[in-house]
Amino acid sequence: MNALLAIEDYHLAIPTFDGPAQVLNGIDLALDAGETLGIVGESGCGKTVLARTILGIGPGRAACTGGRILFEGRDVAAFSERDWRGIRGVKISMIFQDPMTYLNPLFTIGRQLGDAIAAHARAQGAPRPGRAERRTRAAELLAQVALREPQRALDSYPHQLSGGMRQRVLIALALSGKPRLLIADEPTTALDVTVQAQVLRLLRDLVDRLRLTVVMISHDVGAIAALTERIAVMYAGNVVEEGPTTRVLARPLHPYTRGLLAALPAIDGEIRRLAGVPGTIPSLIDPPTGCRFHPRCSRATAICAAERPAMRRADPAHSVACHHADLS
């Protein structure tokens, strides 16, 4: 069976004054319907660019320099603007980090949901639903995201809702077209910790109930672990490790994954001194040769600077790109 989403050896470069920045450097990822994949990494690793590129809203001047992205078996690079209109918000939806920025402050929540409902009807060639029908459907969508008093929320403007409520509205908007793929880019990062927990619980519940296929992007390993079954760790434009979330976190194989986990302060257990990852993220205009992590890696040897490590399998589901990873 074809994967719903297949990213094959994808390279992306963004021109800058100092030359092209190689922000994606041969990404391989595949996602079947019903799967949940988390992409974790720090600033500048390329996770957000990757997510936006899947949806055809990547940086304007960026150029694909190799590989392809297939959605339902079709190369997204070949989609026309007209094709995209039938895909964005319909087959692929996205929820963003800052729930305020993506709602129009001048219109009520009911109006914005109603517009989305009408747009989806138009995309399917159905007649425009009437006012009452739009309102009923909008209320259903808000009930689906467990927003209290949905009728009242429909008549509210975005500024009258809390951050958590706004994020629920955005999730409702994203689900309004019954998408085949939901991309969640840092969906809980801007929220307070108690609200974050509620939104994660809601997403988890929606994934189970609606059998959503999800790609979640986050710098927060904990948030990813709460939602996704598989995890891909990105560093400087590469996926360096990928596998079942529980297995990758319990037995990280890449030195960067290990460093990332060792840097996380814990909420329970022994209070230990945190080990940061020494050094800083490399320039993507002039990235390190071989393994892009080697200048910061304590296990690096000559081969790491000379040769880019291929993805190798530790077991059928768990793979790692490191010359020195212990696969036994």
Next chain:
Amino acid sequence: MPTSPDVTPLHPSPLLHAIGLVKVFHASGGREVRAVDGVGFSIGTGEVLGIVGESGSGKSTIARMVLRLIEPSAGRIMFAGQDITALGDEAMRRLRGDMQIVFQNPHSALNGRRTIGEAIAEPLRVQTIARGAALHARVDRLLDLVSLPRAFRHRYPHELSGGQKQRVCIARALALEPRFLVLDEPTSALDVSVQAQILDVLGELRRELSLTYLFISHNLAVVRTLCDRVLVMSQGRVVEEGPVAAVFANPSQAYTRTLLDSVPRLPRI
């Protein structure tokens, strides 16, 4: 929920003692917002007190009141045995050498047109403490303290990463050799691997220079890593206070428990 305006000092002679702090902001329509509503605490010399809470809990307002960057509506602040609540500008300016602050966003805390060396030297110039070769040497020593190469003095902020900029802000805060630092979400804008480095630097500086910190954060795990005692705040009030180990292992208040339960756990390694 304990609402007593004062907390008995745990230290016979605390370095900082806040008593019944209140801050009322006047919102539009004559509405009053009690951002901080009767908060008291004390910090012993060499101690790190964490204040943890969600947005709007009043934690950053407290950070600013303690340094009198904003004026309390009521209450008193004692620093090293002296009531500083009503000190005049000149006396306060002299005192600022002893109490400094590091802000959340290192990208906006540095002037993009000044070199790192100028940024770190600024407090020394303002307080006319050093100039010429002596100033140069002090800046070198401050860069050493935060583990930045001395050559960075000639660089501009845009040439540095977020973590490096935050080190510069810490160096600048340490320039006047203060005894007391307010750290207002100093790692919230940073990646976790960089956050770990900065927390490590702060821990080391505290030991080396016998510093006392007031550490403001929304991140419970970070507070647990660096602080000795913690104050949990909600809606302008103190919900719970105690040693970090006790509060995190066995919170006595429902709100603290909710906060702790909200942090996503990783599968055990």
